[in-house]
Amino acid sequence: LAKTTQPISMDSYEGQEVNITCSHNNIATNDYITWYQQFPSQGPRFIIQGYKTKVTNEVASLFIPADRKSSTLSLPRVSLSDTAVYYCLVGDEVNFNKFYFGSGTKLNVKP
Amino acid sequence: GAVVSQHPSRVICKSGTSVKIECRSLDFQATTMFWYRQFPKKSLMLMATSNEGSKATYEQGVEKDKFLINHASLTLSTLTVTSAHPEDSSFYICSGLAGADTQYFGPGTRLTVL
Numbered sequence: 001l002a003k004t005t006q007p008i009s010m011d012s013y014e015g016q017e018v019n020i021t022c023s024h025n026n027i028a029t030n031d032y033i034t035w036y037q038q039f040p041s042q043g044p045r046f047i048i049q050g051y052k053t054k055v056t057n058e059v060a061s062l063f064i065p066a067d068r069k070s071s072t073l074s075l076p077r078v079s080l081s082d083t084a085v086y087y088c089l090v091g092d093e094v095n096f097n098k099f100y101f102g103s104g105t106k107l108n109v110k111p
Numbered sequence: 112g113a114v115v116s117q118h119p120s121r122v123i124c125k126s127g128t129s130v131k132i133e134c135r136s137l138d139f140q141a142t143t144m145f146w147y148r149q150f151p152k153k154s155l156m157l158m159a160t161s162n163e164g165s166k167a168t169y170e171q172g173v174e175k176d177k178f179l180i181n182h183a184s185l186t187l188s189t190l191t192v193t194s195a196h197p198e199d200s201s202f203y204i205c206s207g208l209a210g211a212d213t214q215y216f217g218p219g220t221r222l223t224v225l
Contacts, residue, residue, distance in 0.1 A: 030211070031212065032211075032212035032213070034212060034213060034214070036216070041202065041219065041221065042218055042219060043115075043117075043204045043206075043216035043217050043218045043219045044155070044204075044206075044216045045112075045216070046112045046213070046214075046215060046216075049212070049213060087154070087155075089214075091211075091212055097143055097160070097208060097211065098145075098157065098160060099145070099157065099214060100157055101147075101154045101155040101156070101157070102154065103154055104154055
């Protein structure tokens with residue numbers, strides 16, 4: 001039922017920019033795209049949300065192409081503390097206001 | 112961002128007992144709240160959707176008589192695991208829906224059934 005597809009894992013080094021892409025080919029017209037960060041034994045934490053084009057906040061940027069079938073979360077200059085699982089989430093086009101998580105991307109930041 | 116709390120954060124119980132988990136939206140009103148379950152190294156699995164003032168809707172395979180959900184106010188939803196068994200041991204996470212698309216998640220509750 002998950003509407004999103006992400007790479008299972010990614011490796012990076014401290015100080016690098018990390019881009020995580022999510023595919024959501026069947027995104028509905030009214031759906032927003034939301035990204036979350038999750039550390040072990042904690043609930044997911046909201047990072048950023050967007051509908052189209054580019055959104056930036058103090059921790060990340062979100063790039064969404066015109067067809068909205070994918071999105072890219074960009075984390076500038078990652079640190080070891082950014083090691084976590086990152087999920088992109090879109091609503092379910094059939095069941096309104098339901099959200100099914102995909103596998104997420106485990107980001108490993110190395111020193 | 113908006114804040115959601117869960118209580119307790121951790122609970123250990125004996126097989127056959129019931130456990131209640133509370134989920135509260137602290138600074139916003141959540142007409143809709145969700146309950147998820149997460150097993151180690153796995154993604155979150157949606158269990159049920161809780162709507163204030165109405166019956167919860169459960170995902171396929173989730174027993175509604177075992178996982179009782181009550182959403183009596185705009186800031187509180189509860190999940191009661193009835194007659195818990197070791198296979199119910201998991202990490203339970205709730206979220207409140209703010210607006211149409213933004214969920215804010217609680218910190219989770221670790222349930223261990225002995």
